[in-house]
Amino acid sequence: MNKLPLQTRVQILTMLCEGSSMRSISRVTGVSINTVTKMLVDAGEACAAFHDATVRNVPSKAVQCDEIWSFSYAKAKNVKFAKAAPADSGDVWTWTAIDADSKLIVSWHVGDRGARTGTAFMHDLKARLANRVQLTTDGHKAYLKAVLDAGFDADYAMLNKIFATDYAGPGRYSPPKCIGAIKNPIMGNPDPALINTSFAERQNLTMRMSMRRFTRLTNAFSKKFENHCHALSLYFFFYNFCRVHKTLGATPAMASGLVDHVMKMEDAVTLIDKRSAPGLRGPYKKRVVEGSGEDPVNSN
Template identity: 35%
Template sequence: MANVLPAERRLEVLAALVNGTSIRAASRMTGVHQDTIGRFGQAIGEGCARLHDRLVRDLTCPLVDLDEMHSWCGRRQVHVDPAQHDAATSGEQWIWAAICRTSKLVIAWHVGKRDQESADALVEDVRARLTVMPQITTDGLGLYAQPIAANFGRAAPYMQTVKNFTARPGKPGTSEKFAVERGVDFIQKRAVFGTPDPAKATNYAIERANLTARQWNARLRRRTLAFSKKLSRHRAAIALHYTYVNLCHLPRNMRGTPAMAAGITDTVWSLQELMDAALAEPAGKKPEPQPLAIPKPEGAARELPAGRGWLRVLPGGSAPSAPTAPQSPPVVPVAASPEPEPPPSQPPPERRRMVQLSLFGERESPIGGDDGGIQ
């Protein structure tokens, strides 16, 4: 018991960690050794991951955004020597996250490399926590298409928002390194699967969540020395941040926490409640995929049998009119054929001379001659 921190001191350390303070800074603020703070942060982060698995499941999220965020672990080098460092745990580590846009709830996250295995792990975790087919929006990364088709089907409404960057001249007076800046020229939306609504395809919610993570987690800041040195503690710090945001944080323009908006809890959790629940949370089972219900589309629609979907009226159509008595088809008048024109006038045929044979051997006499008879 002599090596266990008092509850008041642990609460001070936790408050420092969730508000963007590094381990060394938290040690200077609280007087607790940095190794003790590291072990405590890992224990409470792993408990937050188990708590998240128990609470965040059976969700009805209509809009889901997915994105990935860059971070460092072990050492700030892209290429490491496998003989000295483990390539899987050193260098770049990407944080894959999914958020419900309507409630701002972080549904799932995964820490790993920027490869197909990490994309599959995130999408599988998201699918296991949902009970309603959502509209999915991602950036232009092609690693999402395969797991979305495998877990949600090719009929799932999935759209990509692709940012197109252009080089622009930097501000006058800057160094040569910043003489050219890259800016977003325009964003292109393209449907990958299903029939997504382009007006609802955006990544602003997950981009804002990434900004909050970099602000409140010292390990994720750019150009810092506070990055994680061990992958296990890096994953624990990510779990602590997302669980704290879901259960304890009140976003701007919202009356409750994301967990309250999603129907998971009905109160705002305090730091004391989060710490007690995370440290006491036992190991449990991960959520398993449940059948997905297809939500009713907006406007006039008719449900198909056996929950196969909906028939909806497309824009520009007209509603069917009431049935009427059958009518005979209209008689189409047939134009009379024109009378044939008379042939052009021809000169009268020449009068041919008709010869009558004589029965008695007299000489031939033309009919109609001058004498008018037979001679």
């Protein structure tokens, strides 16, 4: 099988993590859009497997969780009007858990915004931590059931923000002005000084700036749910293991003690080649529809 030169493969993966669209990557690198898509799929599967095996026994003091919205094929309100929309079309929520000190994305999960998806997310997060932590989420009610159902032994608190009601108006796009926040201890003995979701929310902004399919007010979106998951797998590998955090002077994975060096995109190519052996590849599961009784979606 013919392979692209290493430099071209690295360039494609790097551009995918730096906010370039797949068609712009195709134009810049001189390869077909199908080749770029295949690179995304291969990298997504390899990086997801690497994250699953490597991000274990994470020493953490405080973990912040949040969820970020996007959509696949069409927004939920437009799916019924879309032509030949796949079964997994509509709103897609990415749940993330970030370590407040190392800025490591400990766990991420893709699905809807319901309690069942939240429970699967909390189960995965719990399995990756080395010790009891202080957990902070926003006021989304699904977290209450998810933390309890997962048996998460943590000092847990919710941060409920208060928004101004006079800021909204016809055609408003920017979020309403935050005029305060209430810290609500839920379980254990959370330290008030650590009840915060700022790092998780800033990470959401980084995701929107780094992945073209998350950019608002454009025609950039995921045409397939599976490719949405692949893009996230590649991005979190790049964020955790390759990109040096300016305030830390190291990658989040180095700050957490998971690795001892800055990894490169060449390492992602190596992971792809190792995973190309027969029997190692496997497709992503489709997302859970709340109450459908289907298997859980990807958790990494």
